[in-house]
Amino acid sequence: MFQNRYLFIFSFFAGILFSQPKFSIGMDVGYYKPAMAVSSENQLPQASGFSADVLPGYSMFYQFFPGARVGFSHSFSIHIDQTKSGTPFSRIFSYRMFILETFFLARERWEWNFSLAPTWNKGNIHLDAKGNFTEWDTFLTGFNYTQGSVSVISSDEMTTYWFGFASFIGLRYYIRSWCALDIKAGFMKNNYDNKNWKFQGQKVDGPEMTISGEPILTMKVIFGW
């Protein structure tokens, strides 16, 4: 039974790859304008430009019906900096969309497409905190080490997940039969809750962000057959 399952999966994907394929992959750059709560009360560094508004990513699609594709798109908002107190900090928001898209060609090479996508997103804040641990100091003192305490790097992260929904209208131009440029205008609804973060398995409060409704613009380069 177990072997049969793998044989089935292998045959399924081999069949798709060796038959007439309708796969496409794309590299994306998105632009949106989230409002991050940076204040004197928290340690978040100010994000701007690429780290705040730009969403690089990738996408994969499979055309399963004439005029319809199903796919997955993954976009990131990455901010690598230091906290106000100087601790190395990185923040990544991953927007993961499960897209259903229909399309038609208005003229040769010009395609209009329409997408709806539930999203399952992830937020991640990572700190490389430096501190002194009395356990290490006591341990080293046991070997007659008398140079004082040694700083220890303690890296950890807090994470959150939230559901959302996105809708897009796009215009695609086929440069070649296998390569296209795609511009999409859309909207992302996010059910982000700042009280839903987890750190070491414990529920904690995270940064407040106004991302419940975000207009978004994306540009893609698509390769497909």
Added chain:
Amino acid sequence: MKIIIVVIFFLFSVTNAKQTENQRKENPCKSTYIKKAREGGLRSLSIFEMPVYYYDVRRCEDVIESNKIFVDIEQEQITADFTQSKQMRSWTSSFAYCAISTLTSLYIELIISK
């Protein structure tokens, strides 16, 4: 007896494949992939056949010093794609209306909330 038949079939297919491969190397324009693309369009090639096809196309272009045939194959594919997808089929148009109305309502909601 069965084993002998299997071995004969195997050797025959290997010999045949080698002959085809040699023909392809001697005259890239006679490549089976180019023939397949001319007859069935670019979409008839699989993902694994595509790179070999474009490799053969380059070599063939060097031999015949023209790319017209391959430009025509590509254009025929683009025209075929257009003919196949110039209209929305079945439920896809309803889905498109849903996407348009969802997007419009989300933008209206945003404007009203501001």
